[in-house]
Amino acid sequence: MSILKEKLKSKIEAWRPRTSRLVKDYGNVKISDVTIEQAIGGARGVKCLTTDISYLDPLEGIRFRGYTIPEVLEKLPKVKAKDGEMPYVEGFFYLLLTGDIPSEKDAMDVAEEFKKRQHVPEYVFNVLRAMPIDSHPMVMFSAGILAMEKESVFVQKYNEGMNKMDYWDPYYEDGLNLLAKLPRIASFIYRLKYKNNDIIKANPDLDMGGNFAHMMGIRKPYDDVARLYFILHSDHESGNVSAHTGHLVASALSDIYYSISAMIDGLAGPLHGLANQEVLRWIQGVMDKMGGKVPSEEEMKKFVWDTLNSGQVIPGFGHAVLRKTDPRYMAQREFCLKHLKDDPIFKYVDVLFKVTPPILEKQGKAKNPWPNVDAQSGVIQWYYGLKEYDFYTVLFGIGRALGVVSNIIWDRALGYPIERPKSVTTAMLEDFAGITEKELQTAK
Numbered sequence: 442m443s444i445l446k447e448k449l450k451s452k453i454e455a456w457r458p459r460t461s462r463l464v465k466d467y468g469n470v471k472i473s474d475v476t477i478e479q480a481i482g483g484a485r486g487v488k489c490l491t492t493d494i495s496y497l498d499p500l501e502g503i504r505f506r507g508y509t510i511p512e513v514l515e516k517l518p519k520v521k522a523k524d525g526e527m528p529y530v531e532g533f534f535y536l537l538l539t540g541d542i543p544s545e546k547d548a549m550d551v552a553e554e555f556k557k558r559q560h561v562p563e564y565v566f567n568v569l570r571a572m573p574i575d576s577h578p579m580v581m582f583s584a585g586i587l588a589m590e591k592e593s594v595f596v597q598k599y600n601e602g603m604n605k606m607d608y609w610d611p612y613y614e615d616g617l618n619l620l621a622k623l624p625r626i627a628s629f630i631y632r633l634k635y636k637n638n639d640i641i642k643a644n645p646d647l648d649m650g651g652n653f654a655h656m657m658g659i660r661k662p663y664d665d666v667a668r669l670y671f672i673l674h675s676d677h678e679s680g681n682v683s684a685h686t687g688h689l690v691a692s693a694l695s696d697i698y699y700s701i702s703a704m705i706d707g708l709a710g711p712l713h714g715l716a717n718q719e720v721l722r723w724i725q726g727v728m729d730k731m732g733g734k735v736p737s738e739e740e741m742k743k744f745v746w747d748t749l750n751s752g753q754v755i756p757g758f759g760h761a762v763l764r765k766t767d768p769r770y771m772a773q774r775e776f777c778l779k780h781l782k783d784d785p786i787f788k789y790v791d792v793l794f795k796v797t798p799p800i801l802e803k804q805g806k807a808k809n810p811w812p813n814v815d816a817q818s819g820v821i822q823w824y825y826g827l828k829e830y831d832f833y834t835v836l837f838g839i840g841r842a843l844g845v846v847s848n849i850i851w852d853r854a855l856g857y858p859i860e861r862p863k864s865v866t867t868a869m870l871e872d873f874a875g876i877t878e879k880e881l882q883t884a885k
């Protein structure tokens with residue numbers, strides 16, 4: 442058994458009594474109320490999911506297994522490659538799954554596991570080649586993942602008959618098999634779609650981030666960009682659309698391939714992961730109008746107001762939970778200030794950072810006027826030559842899969858049941874509100 446799996450097994454065994462005790466002895470303790478606004482408004486703030494992989498504080502931002510982003514970047518084993526300053530993604534996955542900071546040996550052991558599992562069956566590429574070349578890359582990514590469903594170890598073991606307590610094991614096998622293949626599938630889509638089908642073979646000596654950069658055909662330090670990007674986008678607790686979708690689908694014991702394909706579909710919405718491509722599209726629109734010149738603050742304010750006045754959102758700003766600047770934004774901003782501070786698009790992003798929050802505050806609608814992760818990520822990709830911005834959400838998807846796979850393995854390990862919240866009707870809500878039949882008739 443690998444170091445990671447051995448460690449995970451002991452963690453699961455130690456954790457199970459805590460969950461069982463809470464359900465058995467304290468199951469009736471109330472942790473949240475639900476208002477009518479929450480029942481209609483997307484369950485915002487209702488505490489009804491459990492995860493230990495990450496926690497999102499509205500003011501502090503995300504912590505992965507209790508560690509802030511700067512702590513994660515500082516504590517995890519760093520890539521030894523020349524000029525590398527980012528940690529191994531594989532070591533980060535060890536942290537997500539076990540809750541412990543890995544030693545370098547632990548991280549390298551996971552990297553070896555990923556290398557062993559990275560081969561993608563040829564039929565996946567055939568499926569992708571058969572799709573219309575103008576399909577959105579997120580559609581292709583989701584389809585490529587789903588095409589591999591027949592490889593599921595869980596389905597095979599389940600059909601043979603297995604104990605519920607052991608479900609996590611084949612989910613772990615499926616999860617690692619899938620994660621190891623995602624960079625290959627994603628880079629294949631990129632090269633097929635945008636680089637004239639000039640596919641670059643994997644380099645078995647490289648780690649996940651390094652190999653991804655190699656297969657994309659983008660030079661250093663893009664390997665570090667990939668590592669940072671995958672880590673930052675991995676997890677944002679359980680309630681966001683992509684994480685929740687993955688968890689929900691897997692709760693029906695649909696295997697990892699179904700769950701992660703569905704997760705990708707949820708991520709593809711413009712209010713969620715697609716916002717990173719929308720940010721670049723918005724900036725490009727402004728650039729066209731400005732003839733490439735960096736707008737002054739006054740000029741940028743006008744563009745922001747024009748977008749708002751036409752009833753559209755400013756992509757990359759606002760958040761359902763956060764109430765301050767996203768630390769994932771800040772980590773990428775720091776990277777930009779170090780590596781590309783004179784880049785024209787970074788200057789656009791910088792001016793937007795200054796002018797947008799006060800405008801959103803003045804407009805008074807958005808509960809959080811501050812930038813989120815997506816406001817900054819596209820500019821880095823663009824700078825390193827990845828200018829096909831409809832591909833950006835695929836990068837987000839690779840990262841998000843790390844967190845969602847970790848969550849799903851733990852869901853099965855702790856025996857979380859099939860998810861089934863309860864709906865009510867509008868009439869029931871009116872009844873809760875004490876609105877009488879007479880009032881309803883008068884309102885007509």
Ligand code: AMX
Pocket residue numbers: 681711712713714715716749753754755756757758759760761762806807808809813814815
């Ligand atoms: N620009 C303009 N209006 C905004 C806004 C923005 N960036 N953010 C929120 N608002 C508006 C909402 O559309 C809503 O308007 P309405 O009352 O007319 O429907 C109002 O402010 C209240 O919304 P909220 O409670 O502050 O936000 P929410 O929880 O409903 O939605 C989010 C959160 C992220 C979808 C929203 O802020 C948004 O649309 N942002 C722009 C898209 C974006 O950047 N998405 C990426 C988020 C991060 C991620 O998941 N990757």
